[in-house]
Amino acid sequence: xxxxxxxxxxxxxxxxxxxxxxxxxxxxxxxxxxxxxxxxxxxxxxxxxxxxxxxxxxxxxxxxxxxxxxxxxxxxxxxxxxxxxxxxxxxxxxxxxxxxxxxxxxxxxxxxxxxxxxxxxxxxxxxxxxxxxxxxxxxxxxxxxxxxxxxxxxxxxxxxxxxxxxxxxxxxxxxxxxxxxxxxxxxxxxxxxxxxxxxxxxxxxxxxxxxxxxxxxxxxxxxxxxxxxxxxxxxxxxxxxxxxxxxxxxxxxxxxxxxxxxxxxxxxxxxxxxxxxxxxxxxxxxxxxxxxxxxxxxxxxxxxxxxxxxxxxxxxxxxxxxxxxxxxxxxxxxxxxxxxxxxxxxxxxxxxxxxxxxxxxxxxxxxxxxxxxxxxxxxxxxxxxxxxxxxxxxxxxxxxxxxxxxxxxxxxxxxxxxxxxxxxxxxxxxxxxxxxxxxxxxxxxxxxxxxxxxxxxxxxxxxxxxxxxxxxxxxxxxxxxxxxxxxxxxxxxxxxxxxxxxxxxxxxxxxxxxxxxxxxxxxxxxxxxxxxxxxxxxxxxxxxxxxxxxxxxxxxxxxxxxxxxxxxxxxxxxxxxxxxxxxxxxxxxxxxxxxxxxxxxxxxxxxxxxxxxxxxxxxxxxxxxxxxxxxxxxxxxxxxxxxxxxxxxxxxxxxxxxxxxxxxxxxxxxxxxxxxxxxxxxxxxxxxxxxxxxxxxxxxxxxxxxxxxxxxxxxxxxxxxxxxxxxxxxxxxxxxxxxxxxxxxxxxxxxxxxxxxxxxxxxxxxxxxxxxxxxxxxxxxxxxxxxxxxxxxxxxxxxxxxxxxxxxxxxxxxxxxxxxxxxxxxxxxxxxxxxxxxxxxxxxxxxxxxxxxxxxxxxxxxxxxxxxxxxxxxxxxxxxxxxxxxxxxxxxxxxxxxxxxxxxxxxxxxx
Numbered sequence: 001x002x003x004x005x006x007x008x009x010x011x012x013x014x015x016x017x018x019x020x021x022x023x024x025x026x027x028x029x030x031x032x033x034x035x036x037x038x039x040x041x042x043x044x045x046x047x048x049x050x051x052x053x054x055x056x057x058x059x060x061x062x063x064x065x066x067x068x069x070x071x072x073x074x075x076x077x078x079x080x081x082x083x084x085x086x087x088x089x090x091x092x093x094x095x096x097x098x099x100x101x102x103x104x105x106x107x108x109x110x111x112x113x114x115x116x117x118x119x120x121x122x123x124x125x126x127x128x129x130x131x132x133x134x135x136x137x138x139x140x141x142x143x144x145x146x147x148x149x150x151x152x153x154x155x156x157x158x159x160x161x162x163x164x165x166x167x168x169x170x171x172x173x174x175x176x177x178x179x180x181x182x183x184x185x186x187x188x189x190x191x192x193x194x195x196x197x198x199x200x201x202x203x204x205x206x207x208x209x210x211x212x213x214x215x216x217x218x219x220x221x222x223x224x225x226x227x228x229x230x231x232x233x234x235x236x237x238x239x240x241x242x243x244x245x246x247x248x249x250x251x252x253x254x255x256x257x258x259x260x261x262x263x264x265x266x267x268x269x270x271x272x273x274x275x276x277x278x279x280x281x282x283x284x285x286x287x288x289x290x291x292x293x294x295x296x297x298x299x300x301x302x303x304x305x306x307x308x309x310x311x312x313x314x315x316x317x318x319x320x321x322x323x324x325x326x327x328x329x330x331x332x333x334x335x336x337x338x339x340x341x342x343x344x345x346x347x348x349x350x351x352x353x354x355x356x357x358x359x360x361x362x363x364x365x366x367x368x369x370x371x372x373x374x375x376x377x378x379x380x381x382x383x384x385x386x387x388x389x390x391x392x393x394x395x396x397x398x399x400x401x402x403x404x405x406x407x408x409x410x411x412x413x414x415x416x417x418x419x420x421x422x423x424x425x426x427x428x429x430x431x432x433x434x435x436x437x438x439x440x441x442x443x444x445x446x447x448x449x450x451x452x453x454x455x456x457x458x459x460x461x462x463x464x465x466x467x468x469x470x471x472x473x474x475x476x477x478x479x480x481x482x483x484x485x486x487x488x489x490x491x492x493x494x495x496x497x498x499x500x501x502x503x504x505x506x507x508x509x510x511x512x513x514x515x516x517x518x519x520x521x522x523x524x525x526x527x528x529x530x531x532x533x534x535x536x537x538x539x540x541x542x543x544x545x546x547x548x549x550x551x552x553x554x555x556x557x558x559x560x561x562x563x564x565x566x567x568x569x570x571x572x573x574x575x576x577x578x579x580x581x582x583x584x585x586x587x588x589x590x591x592x593x594x595x596x597x598x599x600x601x602x603x604x605x606x607x608x609x610x611x612x613x614x615x616x617x618x619x620x621x622x623x624x625x626x627x628x629x630x631x632x633x634x635x636x637x638x639x640x641x642x643x644x645x646x647x648x649x650x651x652x653x654x655x656x657x658x659x660x661x662x663x664x665x666x667x668x669x670x671x672x673x674x675x676x677x678x679x680x681x682x683x684x685x686x687x688x689x690x691x692x693x694x695x696x697x698x699x700x701x702x703x704x705x706x707x708x709x710x711x712x713x714x715x716x717x718x719x720x721x722x723x724x725x726x727x728x729x730x731x732x733x734x735x736x737x738x739x740x741x742x743x744x745x746x747x748x749x750x751x752x753x754x755x756x757x758x759x760x761x762x763x764x765x766x767x768x769x770x771x772x773x774x775x776x777x778x779x780x781x782x783x784x785x786x787x788x789x790x791x792x793x794x795x796x797x798x799x800x801x802x803x804x805x806x807x808x809x810x811x812x813x814x815x816x817x818x819x820x821x822x823x824x825x826x827x828x829x830x831x832x833x834x835x836x837x838x839x840x841x842x843x844x845x846x847x848x849x850x851x852x853x854x855x856x857x858x859x860x861x862x863x864x865x866x867x868x869x870x871x872x873x874x875x876x877x878x879x880x881x882x883x884x885x886x887x888x889x890x891x892x893x894x895x896x897x898x899x900x901x902x903x904x905x906x907x908x909x910x911x
Contacts, residue, residue, distance in 0.1 A: 003349065005161070005341040009168045012125060012497065016118050020111060020170045024177055027107040031181045034100040037093060045090035057083040060092045115170050123162025125497040130154050133348045136440075139420040145347075152230040153344050157223065161344070164337040171330050175323040215277070215332065218270040220339050225266060229259045362445040365824050369396040369431035371855055376426035378412055385878045387412040389426065392882045394871055396431075396824070396855045399848065401866035403859075404875030406831060411452050413873065413880070414859045418449025418827040430825070444468070448823030450814035452831060452859075456802035461541070462794040464802075464813050465525060468821045470507040514822050525794070528819055531846040532812045533837060539777060539786075540806070542793030543753040547746055556746050558785060559755060563743075565779040566756045575775055578768045581759035582741040587716040590760035593631070594699035596716075599723050600740035603749040607737060609699040613692045617731055622695075625722040632686065634701060634710045635694025636677050641708055643674045669693065704763035752789065756780075807836050819850070826851050829859035841865060 002008035010017065044050035050058035062081030066074075084092055131154060134142070236243065236252050243252055371394050378387040387409045394400050404410030415421040416428060419435060428435040435443065448468070456464050482490075486502065493500040508521065515521050529535040547559070570576045580590045587596055594609050602608065612618045613628070622628050676690050686694070703711050727740055739748045747755050756776055761768050780786045802810040811833040818826055830847065834840035844865045848856065860866055863874065872883045 003342070003345055005338050006168060008341075009122065009165050013118055013122055013165070016114070016121075017169050020114050020118070021173055023107065023111055023114075024170070024174045027104065027111075028177050028181055030100055030103050030107065031178060034097065034104055035181070037097040037100060041090065041093045041097065045086065045093050048086060050089060051086055057085060058089050060084045060089055061096070111170065111174060115167065118170075119163055119165045119167070121492075121496045122165035123158065126158050126162055126165075127154050128496070128498045130158065130344070130348055138422045139415075140423060147234060150347075152227055153347060157227070157340055157344055160333075161337045161341050164333055167330060167333070172327060175327045175330065179323040179327065215270060215273050216335050216339065218266055218273065219336050220343075222263065222266045222270065223340060223343065225259070225263050229256075229263060232256070232259060362442050365396070365431060365446060370394070370429075371396060371825065372427075372429040374427045374429065376413070376416065376424060376428065378416065378421065378424040387416070387424070388879045390873070390880050390882075391426075392871070392873065394855065397853055399851075399856045399858065399869055399871070401858050401860060401863075401869040401872040402875070403861070403863045403866065403872055404880070405861060406452060409875040409878045409880050410859055410861075411829070412878070413875075414449070414451060414827055414829050414857070417447070417825075417857055418451065419443045419447055420449060420451060445821070446823060447825045447827065448818030448821060449827045450818040450829055452829045454802055454810045454814050454832070456798050456800075456805070456810065456813055458800050459798060460795045461538075461798050461805065461809065461813065462525075464798055465794075465816045465820060466508060466521075468817050469509050469521075524820060524822075525816070526790075527850070528816045529812075531843070531850050532815060532833065533839060533843055533846075534809055534812045535790075536773075536777075537806055537809050537812075538793035539789055540773065540793070541796040541809075542789035542791075543756075543773070543776065544751050545792045545796060546751055547748055547755055549748050551746060551748075558783065559746050560744065562780055562783040562785050563756050563758055565783045566776055567758075569775045569779040569782075570772075573775060575771055578762055578765055578772055579757055579759045580762060581757075582743075584741075585720065587720055588760060589703055590705075590762050592700050592702050593634075593711070593719065596719050597699070597722055598726060598738060600727075600738045601747045601749040601754075602737065603739055604737045606734065609696045611692070611696075612699060613695045614688075617729075617734060618726070621722055621726050621729075624725065625718055627718060627722055628691075628695065630715060630718070631698040632691050632694045634698035635696070636673075637710055638697045638701065638706075638708065639670055639673045639677060639694070643670050702763065752792065808833065811836065823854065825855045825857070827857040827859070831859060831861045834860065834862070834865070 002011060044058065059081040060083070061079065063078035065076045065078065134150065134154075137145075233256065236256070243249060373390060373392050375389050375391055376387065377385065377389045380386050390409075390413070392400075402410050402413055412421065416424055417435075419438070419440075422436060430438075430446070438446075457467075489502070490500045510517060510521065515524065526535070529538060551559075567576075567581075570579060580588050582588060582591075582599070584599070592609075594607075594612065598607055605611075607615060607618055613622070619628075622631070673690060673693060676686070680686065685691075698710075701708075701710060703709070730738065739745075739750075741747060741758070743758060747758075753776070756779075757772070761772055777786070780789055796804065798805055798813075802813065805813075815828055815830065815833065818828060828847065828851075830843065834843060837843055840862070844858070844860070847858070858866060858869070863872070866872060870884065873880050874883055875881075
């Protein structure tokens with residue numbers, strides 16, 4: 001990016017700047033006229049100067065250009081005007097003054113609006129340019145920056161720079177035009193008064209910037225400390241769970257408090273300097289009227305200055321200090337934002353940026369060729385080897401197994417081959433072309449890389465899988481289908497230098513990936529899920545997805561039919577006893593007390609367990625059925641038991657999950673409740689907060705799960721009576737807060753699994769969930785809903801870094817991203833997926849079959865899985881050795897071209 005702020009602004013907004021400057025020049029005569037009219041109102045209309053010598057009329061609206069006497073006094077008449085009396089002259093001149101006020105106000109409005117739009121447009125351009133520059137960083141440079149600091153720079157630190165853009169050229173010209181107009185007008189009335197005003201203005205323009213240098217230094221220091229604070233907070237947030245687990249919260253809070261203290265000291269000093277300068281500036285501005293009243297009055301008494309001129313001078317001076325003060329502020333802002341711009345640009349400008357080459361079409365590699373690694377070596381920032389010199393070659397298509405432990409040379413070699421590390425020595429040649437000189441676009445089309453760390457962004461699982469197929473230009477609507485708002489957004493994006501293409505368009509590159517349409521793409525996604533053994537995980541996600549309105553009548557009917565099909569299949573396979581269905585007059589032992597009480601899906605937080613006791617309607621039902629005290633007693637017994645069980649257990653123990661009670665209670669709170677109950681006098685009631693928490697614990701209790709023997713038949717009957725009352729008397733304003741269970745209705749807000757089972761899987765039955773899942777899957781296949789469930793699973797929100805996905809899918813998504821675009825070279829680290837898989841050998845075999853037409857670099861931790869691979873690179877730490885594997889016939893039988901063994905013989909490792 002352009003390192004000079006003013007050159008950057010002028011290059012990107014020259015046309016709009018010139019238009020606004022032209023408007024300012026047009027406004028100068030009107031500003032001058034607004035200074036001259038008050039003098040004429042006082043001298044000619046009020047004092048009658050226009051009616052001297054017995055004249056009864058005077059000329060109004062005569063347009064004459066006059067030069068001051070000390071410039072020769074020449075004049076040019078533009079319009080003769082018309083004759084009016086003294087009152088008419090007063091009204092006419094006053095109306096003329098009002099018109100000039102409106103005209104000058106309109107000029108200021110237009111200038112400020114256009115200036116503001118220009119600033120926002122340039123701010124948008126600047127943020128986009130910085131983000132685009134970030135995308136040109138080398139992969140290792142992107143990993144080296146702190147996300148919080150980069151986000152802070154793009155979002156916050158360029159904000160004042162963007163605000164200054166509209167003022168960069170327009171503001172000084174506009175303010176100087178106002179100040180010079182006022183100053184020249186004062187000099188035209190009295191040279192001495194004008195000289196005094198000029199001296200005061202020069203004093204402000206010289207002294208104030210000198211005093212503000214310390215402000216600039218403090219402002220620069222504040223920006224650096226603020227950025228470091230943002231980066232530190234980002235680091236702590238990322239490591240938050242670890243910090244909590246080790247009890248280091250107070251320690252990091254002290255760190256942040258110290259940084260905030262340093263920032264406070266800087267800002268305190270800055271405020272003192274700022275208001276001292278403002279005090280001096282205001283003092284100088286207020287001294288000038290003293291000279292005007294004293295010296296101007298003296299000249300008026302001597303007859304060297306008439307009253308109208310004095311009034312006009314004072315009125316003109318009223319408009320002189322504000323633009324001067326704003327000019328000084330502009331100069332301060334200029335220095336401040338220039339420093340900010342320089343600091344931000346220095347973080348983004350680099351000589352080691354990559355070539356994107358987004359506009360050119362990418363030509364595929366020939367069908368056959370060779371990948372050569374020559375003396376490849378990588379050192380860390382201390383000069384220690386991460387990868388010792390390594391050389392080998394492999395024909396295309398072919399396969400290389402890279403074997404080694406996590407964190408060693410295996411991972412480094414994978415990052416280099418996947419174009420995720422570029423600061424190495426040696427060469428990687430693909431058909432003789434150096435990988436290091438390839439553009440990002442070409443390398444991304446040819447190479448599919450999946451590393452040892454899963455990089456999953458927020459969005460659905462489908463969005464993450466299809467990310468590599470999002471091309472540079474989407475399929476756009478035809479001209480007639482574009483709405484006016486879309487057209488305006490398109491034009492504005494171009495004027496701001498941003499990408500004009502809408503994010504909502506279809507960006508998928510079907511042709512580039514060898515796909516004809518959406519159907520072929522869906523088929524490839526399904527094939528990859530099957531290869532990686534993750535199809536059932538997607539179905540499980542679909543079962544966990546919530547059913548939300550609106551739902552078509554056909555969808556509702558098919559879901560109800562599928563529910564009946566599941567019930568029939570369970571009965572047919574003698575697995576019906578695994579499910580306890582929801583029956584209106586029966587207590588469901590495998591559901592919580594709250595679920596039995598409400599007997600429906602809570603679609604809003606109104607009837608949550610944690611606050612149910614304080615909800616007026618629910619409280620009335622519980623009180624009417626005398627359930628508050630029994631539930632509080634159950635909660636008290638849970639506290640006593642759980643606190644005793646948890647004593648001495650480490651965080652993360654399986655019992656914490658078992659005894660969660662759905663209330664998300666922390667162990668500290670349970671301890672507090674235990675202490676309160678130990679001190680409780682049975683003759684006095686509990687405080688409201690403690691009673692609420694005890695009831696919330698009881699509402700999450702499930703007898704077969706927690707097995708504390710706290711619910712008997714009598715209490716179940718009372719809960720069933722409360723259930724009936726709750727539904728019967730539910731107020732009208734709570735109808736949308738609960739969707740009651742009904743075998744002939746869809747339960748909105750509940751998962752697909754709950755809607756299909758219409759009950760709860762029994763606790764304590766071995767392998768019950770898997771058996772039920774198999775039955776559900778078969779029933780959905782027969783009902784024709786398997787595809788809908790699969791699509792719902794793919795639409796599951798991934799969360800940041802895939803936190804909402806099961807571990808197997810988190811590991812599989814990067815592999816699918818690498819293969820979905822059908823690359824010619826695939827670099828796949830399958831170590832993480834194989835570590836949690838039940839069939840690692842099967843996954844490796846299926847991957848090799850799927851990638852048979854590619855050049856596959858397969859990164860694994862277990863050498864036994866790739867014993868028959870013709871070429872293996874085995875790492876011990878940072879040192880690798882090249883080994884020849886199976887015979888060529890074995891490789892040919894697998895459908896892959898073997899490496900040339902004369903090439904294998906010359907492969908060696910130099911360390």
